[in-house]
Amino acid sequence: MQTMKYRVSGLVQGVGFRYSTQVFAQKIGLKGSVKNENDGTVTIIAQGDAATLSKFIHQLPSHLSPFAKIEHVNVESLDNYPQLADFRVLY
Secondary structure, three states: EEEEEEEEEEOOOOOOOHHHHHHHHHHHOEEEEEEEEEOOOOEEEEOHHHHHHHHHHHHOOOOOOOEEEEEEEEEEEEHHHHHHHOOEOOO
């Protein structure tokens, strides 16, 4: 089980990004969260096996709201992160 933190910038707030991210993550079996940040970015914490995490970040753009646009993703591995129960939108 791996946990990754993705900091996403672009047109990612006010366009259904969090909801569509949640739907896709749940569909492929990831646990975690998605949250808007004050600087206009979105932080995604995703937990799952390496193959599913890779699929998630590479296929996410094609599963987003049509109004959302990812310009950059900063990726960070989170070691020793507690096990999560589900995937949810945080406010």
